[in-house]
Amino acid sequence: MKVVAIVQARMGSSRLPGKVLREISGKSMLMRVLERLQRACSLDEILVATTDASVDDVIEQECRRLLVPLFRGSEEDVLDRYMQAARWMKADVVTRITSDCPLIDPEITDSIVRAFLAQRPDYASNTLDRTYPRGLDAEVMSFHTLERAWRDANQPYQREHVTPYIYEHPEEFKLLSISADRNNNRHRWTVDTQEDMEFVRAIYARLGGRAEFSWQDILALLEREPELAEINGSIAQKELQAGR
Secondary structure, eight states: OOEEEEEEOOSOOSSSTTGGGOEETTEEHHHHHHHHHTTOSSOSEEEEEEESSGGGHHHHHHHHHHTOOEEEEOSSOHHHHHHHHHHHHTOSEEEEEETTOTTOOHHHHHHHHHHHHHHOOSEEESTTTTOSOBTOOOEEEEHHHHHHHHHHOOSHHHHHSSSHHHHTOTTTSOEEEOOOSSOOTTOBOSOSSHHHHHHHHHHHHHTTTOSOOOHHHHHHHHHHOGGGGGSSTTOOOOOGGGOO
16 A cells, blocks of 8 residues: 655745745755655655646756655645646555645654554544644545545635545544644644744754754753744634635
């Protein structure tokens, strides 16, 4: 069974344009996401899925530099981009990752994939009941589930955000929620604004600019230096239907 992680990435962003290639301790944010994901043992392949818009040519250049497979597809219909990328990769299982999560944790990703493979739901995620910090999100689904969503989702936000149709229809899909031992959902570790970027840069700087730290290392750092969380503590998450 081939497990493929598809990382969606684009240069356009309403709150922080070009964020995917902005620098974090000497490397692009996209590279930070990929190098952390590459430490996950459960993934057979990692693919970047960007748009066919010319502005995203630079993402193609970065993927070539990093020797990472790339798929280019629809800019607005991200669900179609995922579907075509998964089909191209002959994926049996798709793990959805977004490129604005440079603190993504490979052990958490592995735990979700392994739970999916063991229990065989249609969809598994640590976002259904959010107990992990925002920015450690991973969604795992069968190719068949992705295909059904691609066929049936008809709302613009469902096409843009890929998976809402799945978890909004629990009567159609078997959902598996992965939760942490403790609730840490107050933490915001994703990058959507300049404040988020400064927070992530501070984390990498404090942890030596390396990729091997765990999410527990970040929690321990924030316990020692709680003022770091104030950097982006006032940022509110956009609503699902708010657009990009």
